Amino acid sequence: MAVETAEATEAARQAMGGIGVSLARKEDARFIHGQGHYVDDVVLPGMLHMVIVRSPHAHARIKGIDSTAAMAIPGVVAVVTGELLAQHKLAWMPTLSGDTQAVLATDKVRFQGQEVACVIAETKYIAEDAAALVSVDYEPLQAITSPQQAIAPGAIVIRDEKEGQTDNKIYHWEAGDKDATDAAFARAAKVVSLETFYPRCHPAPLETCGCVADLDPVTGNATIYMTSQAPHAHRTLFAIVAGLPEEKIRIISPDLGGGFGNKVPIYPGYVVATAASLLIGRPVKWIEDRTDNLISTGFARDYYMDGSVAIDENGKFIGLRVNLLSDNGAFFADAQPSKFKAGLFHIVTGSYDIPAAHIVANGAYTNKAPGGVAYRCSFRVTEASYFIERLVESAAVELGQDPVTIRLNNFIQPEAFPYQSASGFEYDSGDYPRAMQVALDMLGYDELRKEQAEKRAKGELMGIGVASFTEVVGAGKGKDYDIAGLRMFDSAELRVHPTGKAILKLGVKSQGQGHETTFAQIVAEELGIPASDVEVREGDTDNTPFGLGTYASRSTPVGGAATAMVSRKLRDKGKLIAAHLFEADVADIEFARGKYNVKGSPDNVKTIQDIAFAAYTNLPDGLEAGLEGVTYYDPPNMTYPFGTYLVVVDIDKGTGQVKVRRVVAVDDCGVRINPMIVEGQIHGGLTEGFAIAFMELITFDDEGNCIGSNFMDYLIPTAWETPRFELGQTVTPSPHHPIGAKGIGESATVGSPAAFVNAVIDALSHLGITNIDMPLTSDKVWAALRSKGVTE
Amino acid sequence: MFPAAFDYIAPGALDEVLSLLGQHGDDAKVLAGGQSLIPLLKLRFAAPVIVIDIGRVDGLEGISRENGHVRIGARTRHRDVESATDLRGTLDVLLDAAPLISDPLIRNMGTVGGSICHADPAGDWGAVMLAVGAEFVVKSAGEERVLPAAGFFQGPFTTGLQSNEVMTEIRIPVGSGKSGGTYLKLERKVGDFASVAAAVHIVLGGDGRVASAGIGLCAVGAHSIKATAAEAALVGQEPTDDVIAAAARLAGDAAEPKADIRGSAEYKRDVARVFVQRGLHTAIDRAQGAAA
Amino acid sequence: MKVTFEINGTAKSVDVEPRTLVVDLIRTKLGMTGTHIGCDTSNCGACTVLLDGRPVKSCTLLAPMLEGKKVTTVEGLAKGGKLDSIQVGFHEEHGLQCGFCTPGMMLVGKALIEANPHPTEDEIRWGISGNICRCTGYMNIVKAIQHAAAANATENTAGVA
Secondary structure (H helix, E strand, O other): OOOOOHHHHHHHHHHHOOOOOOOOOOOHHHHHOOOOOEHHHOOOOOOEEEEEEEOOOOOEEEEEEEOHHHHOOOOEEEEEEHHHHHHOOOOEEEOOOOOEEEOOOOOEEOOOOOEEEEEEEOOHHHHHHHHOOOEEEEEEOOOOOOHHHHHOOOOOOOOOOOOOOOOOEEEEEEEEOHHHHHHHHHOOOEEEEEEEEEEEEOOOOOOOOEEEEEEOOOOOOEEEEEOOOOHHHHHHHHHHHHOOOHHHEEEEOOEOOOOOOOOOOOOHHHHHHHHHHHHHOOOEEEEOOHHHHHHHOOOEEEEEEEEEEEEOOOOOEEEEEEEEEEEOOOOOOOOOOOOOOOOOHHHHHOOEOOOOEEEEEEEEOOOOOOOOOOOOOOOOHHHHHHHHHHHHHHHHHHHOOOHHHHHHHHEOOHHHOOEEOOOOOEEOOOOHHHHHHHHHHHHOHHHHHHHHHHHHHOOOEEEEEEEEEEOOEOOOOOOOOEEOOEEOOEEEEEEEOOOOOEEEEEOOOOOOOOHHHHHHHHHHHHHOOOHHHEEEEOOEOOOOOOOOOOOOOOHHHHHHHHHHHHHHHHHHHHHHHHHHHHOOOHHHEEEEOOEEEEOOOOOOEEEHHHHHHHHHHOOOOOOOOOEEEEEEEOOOOOEOOEEEEEEEEEEOOOOOOEEEEEEEEEEEOEOOOOHHHHHHHHHHHHHHHHHHHHOOOOEEOOOOOEEOOOOOOOOOOOOOOOOOOEEEEOOOOOOOOOOOEOOOOOHHHHHHHHHHHHHHHHHHHHHOOOOOOOOOOHHHHHHHHHHOOOOO | OOOOOOEEEOOOOHHHHHHHHHHHHHHEEEEOOOOOHHHHHHOOOOOOOEEEEOOOOOOOOOEEEEOOEEEEEOOOEHHHHHOOHHHOOOOHHHHHHHHHOOOHHHHHHOEHHHHHHHOOOOOHHHHHHHHHOOEEEEEEOOEEEEEEOOOOEEEOOEEOOOOOOEEEEEEEEOOOOEEEEEEEEEOOOOOOOOOEEEEEEEEEOOOOOEEEEEEEEEOOOOOOEEOHHHHHHHOOOOOOHHHHHHHHHHHHHHOOOOOEOOEOHHHHHHHHHHHHHHHHHHHHHHHHHOOO | OEEEEEEOOEEEEEEOOOOOEHHHHHHHHOOOOOOOOOOOOOOOOOOEEEEOOEEEEHHHOEHHHHOOOEEEOHHHOOEOOEOOHHHHHHHHOOOOOOOOOHHHHHHHHHHHHHHOOOOOHHHHHHHOOOOOOOOOOOHHHHHHHHHHHHHHHHHHHHHHO
């Protein structure tokens, strides 16, 4: 091989659009022309429109449903009730956590907004008019609005239809080693505790959920356009739920207007639209309005957490205990691997070398919407990260230590990787002190501490928040992790055509993450076909290999690995063809960046395009034609992205308003494939983390009425409230991932809420304020100040 | 989410609007910019038989000065007040309030008169109009009335406007003294209604004492509130820190907030006090800096 | 009832129920699906169009209110196959992810720099504060609008020279 200079290598990579290049996105063209194709843009001949009639009560018995007036409106085609579905055994469906959920209520409604009936009409306007006329006779029951209330003795049983269910308890789950943890606490010099609540919030992608179901009564083919982050898994579940033959079902998840976990579950609307299309013989469109979305589809968090850290005489953490109580709503519909009832919460030891840990989790039914999806999070990792980072802040305050110092003293050290955590994870790689140092330098930490001291002397409130998170993402290996029994591998199918242009088909599904660019770049890097020549296809179950979809930051860790592996398969086949063309021994063929040559003859090359052409025109005897392959990749381990986030806030004593002055985010997600896209993901995640910390909230009054049921009350920050972000990075590759990447989609949402809250607490801790639960609204901050006699 | 069906008419002349209003009364809704009405229609909180669009009636827009008044056509859009920079120094409170109304897109459509007549207790213009002592010109078939802002706001979404009347103009008196004002709003995000807001408008006499004071409170009661005791405590006084603090306390006392998701009653009352205190300082600084 | 207006330079006359929302008219009657629906309560701006050059929320407009007006949607941005500078800015600066808010953001951005050719970052953030983006955190949207403003300035200078 000719010796390349570093510059030449870099120039070649740039030209190719390989790994590390901030290539402008291939998918942008259609979006900037207004030609994105979302589910609501699908229009089919004869298409009907469906609107859902929802329960105004949180808990009530249904005594009767009268749809006479609705049916009398011209243009109304059908009113579907639970009774009708029950005749087809579709009134209930399984959830992703092995529970059941009502598709349309038959016996009782169990949360406000629950689906009770569906009106199907010629236009959306008519369907809405008619929905208002469906009359439901309810007998209200007492509503249970907290898990504490739910598990109290004598509480009314919400799931009384379940055989053997005599209370509102869902599960009890433990992780770690109780005895070792008890021993650690017994010898602790100091124990610091924290009780906190991570409130219910909602992913609220800008595009709501919906579908167009088109069942052909003649062929039996079912085509369902659907807002789905996991179209293949959904097809299988549809086959199981609706009893449709799987080979006849085609799920098409077109462009998605964001997902953030909201589009992982199957919702009643999808099922009813599909059933209605089957019964009526015409396509049926169902698109949620925003209130439908916020009050009935997958919420996130709603976790009550209390726990303690045991600290020895040297300030080292020696044990961790956490108790969880989760509010799962009326149906246990958490989207998570079936073995893990509290998701991956047991990552709660975080970035710290804590030799003993014990986690106890309990779940309860309440009269609230079901869900428990991971809002931009890998199955409860966000709650875990929040808890440990808040607890470490409390420990710093109690020990009188700087929050940076206490972290540096307790970090898992770089040489300790791979690291076995006390709760059962094997961390792949990390360098936590380095990320911390980069962040401190970017912020100018010491100067800001001086400023804070000066301000405090004048009675002004300023705080610096620190969070050093570690995530566990990727959602594999298949032996341990599944969704509804389906193992969490993922897939890539790559075909290089005779002219050297390629199509890559994936089992994952972008919701805005830029897969059409990022995955083309992996092919470019591995196979030497320019990214501009690689077309990426996703979301159509007829035309992509089976995969588990996109959530839990798993596209790059799993789908990206599959892409690299299938590229390497084709590269190896190319060697056989190159050997044939060169009339050389395969063992003597070399490959670099899309060029094959015989050892010792670096200037005589066959390009991957030459090889592709030969794959269809000039093959050695005995070799299959074509240059095509598929890989199902089952990751050997999860990946463990990490980072340090620093936040500076100023607080207005008169109003309690918190102004975020600076946010420094240093992320280590291993190798960055497209740095521009990675930074975009971090910006988005930080914004959602900021929103959760300060604004976003789904809450309920005592009667179970949902507050936060539209964007007037469910507060999504605009450009005006959103802080500016300063990003930094370190790169610690994952040793087990083919290209060393770890995944970045969720780090910022996982890591940043604690940094924001810690900043506020840092501003207030000298007054004796140690915790305020999110969202840190101005009235709560004001009340905390007032409780300490601080006023303007 | 769609409105229930209604009839629609867009007359080209005010007389026709007034005649239709006389005919339909409570069955009709007047549509100006639509930024309050259309959301109500979509939520089906309002279901009028007929919507009368006044968008094609001439002479209802614009800001002008005459006879010691600033006149604002009722259909003038929030955005046009926002850009009426020649009001600076005369009616600071209007210029400070306008950009805080909802969001930039809503301000491109929404109208001052529409917002006042909608009378949301958390609507911004109500408090401002109380602070500046505005008068509202309202017309019905064959009659014109001039209603002072004080007393106009009677309850949530309830005003002194009769169902056969339409507001055509807002008149704000502007005197010869040095004036200053401002608007302070606590909102959870851009586009939110006020959690609490305060409008302050001060005129200083030649002796440096407060000649007149207007204080309007927003979102702390069933309707926009005029803090009359606080105003009275300022008039004739030298505006010292103590006088301002005392007036602000009286303004806080005038608030009648209810606890909700935005905060406790105690919180809102105290923010009203803090805002009036801060607003008075700003208003007086501005008045003192202003040319007479 | 009949409503006559101009959309992206083309005259249209359509029969609608008075209660028809403009966003629905554009998407369903006219089949132009670049204008989106995100919230129903006038909060998100996914439905933004320009009405006589100013950005408004088309979910909060009744179809008859268009009578005699000029509407611009995202489909009207590119002219004769040439991208508008705002479209170029969004692509170059990675100002979009899922693309759902993008049409509205681009229209607001375009109107903003037409009214204020050299906006500060604060002016941009204030100007786009009627539109929600759930993906980008706005950092790159701000850059995209700055990119377009700079391109317009260069083009104008070139025109003068």
